[in-house]
Amino acid sequence: MSGWLEALGAALPGRVLTTPADLLAHARDEGTALTSQPGAVVMAQCEADVLATLEVARAHHVPVTPWGAGTSLEGAALPIPGGVSLDLSGMNTVRDPDAVSLSVTVGPGTRRVALNRRLRPHGLWFPVDPGADASLGGMAATNASGTTTLRYGGMRENVAAMRVALMDGRVLALGTAARKSSSGYALGGLFIGSEGTLGVLTALTLRLHPLPSATASMQLAFSDVASAVEASVTFAGLGLGLQRLEFVDGQTIAAVNRHRGRGDPEVPTLWAEVVGRDQADVAAQLALMEEVTRGGGAVVVGQALTPEAATELWAARHGVYDALRAAWPGHATRIADVCVPRSTLAETVARAQVLLAEHDLTAPLVGHIGDGNLHLLLHAPLEDAAAWARIDTLVHALTLHALAVGGTCSGEHGIGLRKRPYLRAEHGEALDVMRDLKTLFDPLNLLNPGKVTGNPANDAAPWSLHDPS
Amino acid sequence: MSGWLEALGAALPGRVLTTPADLLAHARDEGTALTSQPGAVVMAQCEADVLATLEVARAHHVPVTPWGAGTSLEGAALPIPGGVSLDLSGMNTVRDPDAVSLSVTVGPGTRRVALNRRLRPHGLWFPVDPGADASLGGMAATNASGTTTLRYGGMRENVAAMRVALMDGRVLALGTAARKSSSGYALGGLFIGSEGTLGVLTALTLRLHPLPSATASMQLAFSDVASAVEASVTFAGLGLGLQRLEFVDGQTIAAVNRHRGRGDPEVPTLWAEVVGRDQADVAAQLALMEEVTRGGGAVVVGQALTPEAATELWAARHGVYDALRAAWPGHATRIADVCVPRSTLAETVARAQVLLAEHDLTAPLVGHIGDGNLHLLLHAPLEDAAAWARIDTLVHALTLHALAVGGTCSGEHGIGLRKRPYLRAEHGEALDVMRDLKTLFDPLNLLNPGKVTGNPANDAAPWSLHDPS
Numbered sequence: 001m002s003g004w005l006e007a008l009g010a011a012l013p014g015r016v017l018t019t020p021a022d023l024l025a026h027a028r029d030e031g032t033a034l035t036s037q038p039g040a041v042v043m044a045q046c047e048a049d050v051l052a053t054l055e056v057a058r059a060h061h062v063p064v065t066p067w068g069a070g071t072s073l074e075g076a077a078l079p080i081p082g083g084v085s086l087d088l089s090g091m092n093t094v095r096d097p098d099a100v101s102l103s104v105t106v107g108p109g110t111r112r113v114a115l116n117r118r119l120r121p122h123g124l125w126f127p128v129d130p131g132a133d134a135s136l137g138g139m140a141a142t143n144a145s146g147t148t149t150l151r152y153g154g155m156r157e158n159v160a161a162m163r164v165a166l167m168d169g170r171v172l173a174l175g176t177a178a179r180k181s182s183s184g185y186a187l188g189g190l191f192i193g194s195e196g197t198l199g200v201l202t203a204l205t206l207r208l209h210p211l212p213s214a215t216a217s218m219q220l221a222f223s224d225v226a227s228a229v230e231a232s233v234t235f236a237g238l239g240l241g242l243q244r245l246e247f248v249d250g251q252t253i254a255a256v257n258r259h260r261g262r263g264d265p266e267v268p269t270l271w272a273e274v275v276g277r278d279q280a281d282v283a284a285q286l287a288l289m290e291e292v293t294r295g296g297g298a299v300v301v302g303q304a305l306t307p308e309a310a311t312e313l314w315a316a317r318h319g320v321y322d323a324l325r326a327a328w329p330g331h332a333t334r335i336a337d338v339c340v341p342r343s344t345l346a347e348t349v350a351r352a353q354v355l356l357a358e359h360d361l362t363a364p365l366v367g368h369i370g371d372g373n374l375h376l377l378l379h380a381p382l383e384d385a386a387a388w389a390r391i392d393t394l395v396h397a398l399t400l401h402a403l404a405v406g407g408t409c410s411g412e413h414g415i416g417l418r419k420r421p422y423l424r425a426e427h428g429e430a431l432d433v434m435r436d437l438k439t440l441f442d443p444l445n446l447l448n449p450g451k452v453t454g455n456p457a458n459d460a461a462p463w464s465l466h467d468p469s
Numbered sequence: 470m471s472g473w474l475e476a477l478g479a480a481l482p483g484r485v486l487t488t489p490a491d492l493l494a495h496a497r498d499e500g501t502a503l504t505s506q507p508g509a510v511v512m513a514q515c516e517a518d519v520l521a522t523l524e525v526a527r528a529h530h531v532p533v534t535p536w537g538a539g540t541s542l543e544g545a546a547l548p549i550p551g552g553v554s555l556d557l558s559g560m561n562t563v564r565d566p567d568a569v570s571l572s573v574t575v576g577p578g579t580r581r582v583a584l585n586r587r588l589r590p591h592g593l594w595f596p597v598d599p600g601a602d603a604s605l606g607g608m609a610a611t612n613a614s615g616t617t618t619l620r621y622g623g624m625r626e627n628v629a630a631m632r633v634a635l636m637d638g639r640v641l642a643l644g645t646a647a648r649k650s651s652s653g654y655a656l657g658g659l660f661i662g663s664e665g666t667l668g669v670l671t672a673l674t675l676r677l678h679p680l681p682s683a684t685a686s687m688q689l690a691f692s693d694v695a696s697a698v699e700a701s702v703t704f705a706g707l708g709l710g711l712q713r714l715e716f717v718d719g720q721t722i723a724a725v726n727r728h729r730g731r732g733d734p735e736v737p738t739l740w741a742e743v744v745g746r747d748q749a750d751v752a753a754q755l756a757l758m759e760e761v762t763r764g765g766g767a768v769v770v771g772q773a774l775t776p777e778a779a780t781e782l783w784a785a786r787h788g789v790y791d792a793l794r795a796a797w798p799g800h801a802t803r804i805a806d807v808c809v810p811r812s813t814l815a816e817t818v819a820r821a822q823v824l825l826a827e828h829d830l831t832a833p834l835v836g837h838i839g840d841g842n843l844h845l846l847l848h849a850p851l852e853d854a855a856a857w858a859r860i861d862t863l864v865h866a867l868t869l870h871a872l873a874v875g876g877t878c879s880g881e882h883g884i885g886l887r888k889r890p891y892l893r894a895e896h897g898e899a900l901d902v903m904r905d906l907k908t909l910f911d912p913l914n915l916l917n918p919g920k921v922t923g924n925p926a927n928d929a930a931p932w933s934l935h936d937p938s
Contacts, residue, residue, distance in 0.1 A: 100702050100812035101841075123706065143651040154649055156658075157626060172899045177810040179840040180623055181877035182612040182662055183884060184896055184921060185903045189625075189658035193651055210706030233569050237592065237679030239746040241708060277708040277757055281750070288746055341646040343569035371648045372570075408650035415652060427653055430641045434654045436909055452653060 004060035017041040026085035031073025038079035066196040068135030074416030108137025142414035143193035150370035161205035212275035216282035219301040221265040244273035247369035259323035331379040338402035339411030373411035420454035473529030486510040495554035500542025507548035535665040537604030543885025577606025611883035612662035619839035630674035681744035685751035688770040690734040713742035716838035728792035800848040807871035808880030842880035889923035
């Protein structure tokens, strides 16, 4: 192999993997059918390993892509072919949580589920929940969010401080464990969502939250999408401790009914979860939600006041993916992700349904409705090129719709490889400033090059979003 | 006058003020005894006026400092002597609020109180409350926060989108009215807190919140500071709708008692405000707070379940400044502003009290305790140079303490002129990156030059923080 690989091996003895199996394990994420094999994998155990990797990359002009848990859905963590996959999963130390400051410092490779298992005995949790058992570094790098973002915000609101290794070998310590600051430019926020293109996160100080004293959930069926959206707006003004508010369309309820032998009304449905001080408090919150939606013809499908009942109640919501797999065994999936102003949610759902019909596709539609974030779980046999072409066309049209109504091309999955063509339309001249920042932090274009801000030469390229799968 | 003033007049007919009274009105803010008189004031009415001002500044190398309401406490809005004060108070249009998306777009000169008056009939409010009736542009430029930040966050969390005029004449549209995004670098967050040094905010889209259905308040007296801090931690885990949590020390309660003829216990005191769905709900929340603090020897001084009672209950907290003015008529004030991890709050309060004694000073100590943000309201006759020197020394020592315990030199007032010496200690090499960004956005160093990131030559200068007042 070339000199860079030898230099890497010499700088990081025992940390560099090059067997076909190791390379293949870092060649694919959970969302793209794309594969992109690295030339080497570095199993970093500490910040010094990250710095040593960057030093070799700098000297030999080798591209480096950080890798956390590989759960990216848009290709953010896919290595540059032949480059370095910088695997941070070994940097998973969780320091003692501070129950007074409500913070904890973790390595970027720490997984979300393991972190919450560690926090639980302290009466604490880290609520950002993208679904996958992602790494905290990867979640920060894509500004991940999810079902609880309505109440707690996403990663940008929940990373208090970080250490970032820059391409030039400096390590910045950004932010503090204080809960706010008006001191200097907010550099930390720039790295959240930058997908490893500006620097490598080597430690994160996270904002924690006390475990709720009591929670309760409710499943509500609505006659139409607009009524469900209206209910979500009404709920926001009731003084509730709303923690989750999830939407699923009628066709998807039908699919889940078939899969699980349930008989839920096959109409637009909300799941709401509230937190409060005790059982009576959360029960009163459910009662109030029922009361204010009754006039609009909403039907309470079920309520849950115990953890066991909640597991059962949420099973239908969580069962969407399983129902999809059962209905269409062997299909590969692609999850569309757009976020729109809430006032345009109903028309966006309607547009998605029209697009599905036009393109002869069926796909579960779910949404973090309180945030205006919608997902379509598109699927087809991996080898059905015609179906994937229709899926590409649909996702493209839905993304353009989101931008046209004042939304964003990515609510929570990031840009990675496939959303790059939309940055000019969404950000205008700000994309040029983003590229200036990329050049400032990474003048040799070695940090996950081509991701997020992409290649200026391709801005005006015809749309070409089909995975070569 | 020189050519730039003529060019400014020609570019902005009728908008340029140069009378002594106009210049004087833009020469002083609310927090510094410093005065700094501009050479001209531009009364901008629209974005085109801002761009015309920047064009003249660029051509003639004249520094420009944006001006909102002049309520800055650290000199952020003080013009460069002889430069342009770009007054944005005329850009105060409030567009129709969107009650579904919970957003509204405003001009940067819009005042906070006027905005909330406008929002109230829609059942909405913008909760960020720095105390002063500041402009929204100024609040964004300093990342202002305040009493409600505990629940709603500060400006960074509540500006969804913005328009920013750059020094080179481009106007960036950053962010969307969607509630979240993982698309591209978070440039907007960079301008929040940049104090007009990177660009001029010409419009802001703010996140709104429904007016609470019910609120209630409680005043609690504690035997010591540690117990008050402990109570604030306990409250966070109870599932309450805590909206405000304010701390005042015992000596300050004594001053307020004297001023208002009250007999409140002269011990560390908390004011808590909760929101909920109805009167019974908020009453139950007060009862729970009373129950959990009773064991620690806390005493309920008063409760308020009506708006009138709340006004009366909070009068003592809001009366701190009046009590100070009554006790020391004619004194000028200087408000110290530090923010520390909550686990170090009690020791930071103790340190402040020791410093006051050591420097023979008396000052009310108040804090947004849920955020770890403390203020000392220092005061002395304007002409008492010896007292101001002691105040400088004390603020310096308190700021170093905040940094030593892992906090920040500014919780919510910004950097302006006087906090610049602490940026190197707080941010380390990140300060160099901040300066790189300053150069990228403002290569001629004309946008509020010297503020925030300061002058590299002064980094190692001896501490010299005394106002020439």
